[in-house]
Amino acid sequence: MIFRFPDIGEGLEEGTIHEIYVQEGQAVKAGDLLVSMETDKVTADIPSPRTGIVLKIFGKPGDVIHVGEPLAEIQVEGEDEALTPVEMASGHLMDDEEEEVAGVVGTLESAGAEGVIAASDEKAAATAGRPWATAGSPARHAPLPASPEREYIPSGRKVFATPHVRSIAREMGIDIRKINGTGPGGRITRDDLEKVAVSSSPAEKTWMAQLWDADDVTYEPLTQLRKTIARNMLNSKHNAAHVTIVEEVEISELIAIRNNYKQKYAERNTKLTYLPFIVKATVLALKHHRIMNAQMDMENNRMIYKNQYNIGIAMDTPEGLVVPVIRNADRLSLFEIAQQITAFADKARDRKLTLDDMKGGTFTISNFGSIAGIFGTPVINYPQVGILGVGRIMEQPVVKNHQVVAGNVLGLSLSVDHRVVDGGETARFMKQIIDHLADPISLLME
Incomplete structure (x- = not known):
């Protein structure tokens, strides 16, 4: 039988062979892993649908395979002959049962x-x-x-x-x-x-049309993830009317609280950064400004207001940007949010994030300041209507009680879709986040 690359979800069109786990002539059981495929968002292992002998793997690491194209030929137990080259070229399967197993998941419309x-x-x-x-x-x-x-x-x-x-x-x-x-x-x-x-x-x-000498440039194929990032960025800039406001907040009290609990969290194998506090502050602000937790449906002339608070966390990886989602963040404690962020960071580093990890976000936070940058103009994770950029913490003079003292200032950048969110609402949303971060005890009072 010919096993074709299945559609594993999220509108998948193609994948790149990342690793081949089997050799031609090797016996496999149903469920044994055949190959690892790099898709738009994740690297997924593809199992064998049947028990038999691997006769051929169509492709090698780095090859792009489209959904529905042959991925492997398997001599299924009980069958006398493999498919002929003519049958393979025509996409013929030996019987209806095999077609059901090996066909592409989903339908064409x-x-x-x-x-x-x-x-x-x-x-x-x-x-x-x-x-x-x-x-x-x-x-x-x-x-x-x-x-x-x-x-x-x-x-x-x-x-x-x-x-x-x-x-x-x-x-x-x-x-x-x-x-x-x-x-x-x-x-x-x-x-x-x-x-x-x-x-x-x-x-x-x-x-x-530019011409380059061979020694002047080095060509490398685009990864599936990079193509997806490029496509999503252009989609967002094309469809959303981006506007960004920036603000600063003095967070010395927040730093003191984090320092007091950082070791206790570490003893429970969880890293306490400033991000869980920011997630908590953002969720509280979203509850008071539901337009920031919505999306515009132009086709049906309506707004869609989300009843869940699922916060996407943009993470930098060697392969590119990924955005795992903390679901129902409003129901989680500070420790539980920190746990999920730590787990996502580990999975992203090991390329173990799944499609489910990155589904269903309603608002996104990008913590670029953990590397560098005080302010930025983050690109909205369309069709969401807002994204909060978190900058670097700067030690600098601030005025408190009419006195100039040393302070710790955090830069925040908020991009919104101006088709949906007006300037006043954007400013009020930002102010509520700032107020919570300046007075972190308020995160526990609502």
């Missing part, structure tokens, strides 16, 4: 009323040019001229793409009817959309 164009437009486009087309319903979208790079596909044909890809196309203003899909069965992938965007951008064309 045909672009229609939820696609880039309205249903009436698609109907008009589908009937345009036909002798039996309904009178009075001309096509509104003219076909693209054929080119060597991209042959025009008649707009009346069915377009196969996942809801995630259709959503990205809609946000980018791309008509997916005019794209040749390169995925399995002609499915349109995110790479297809990116190629269209690049081909339509004069700036990208100019950049790509």
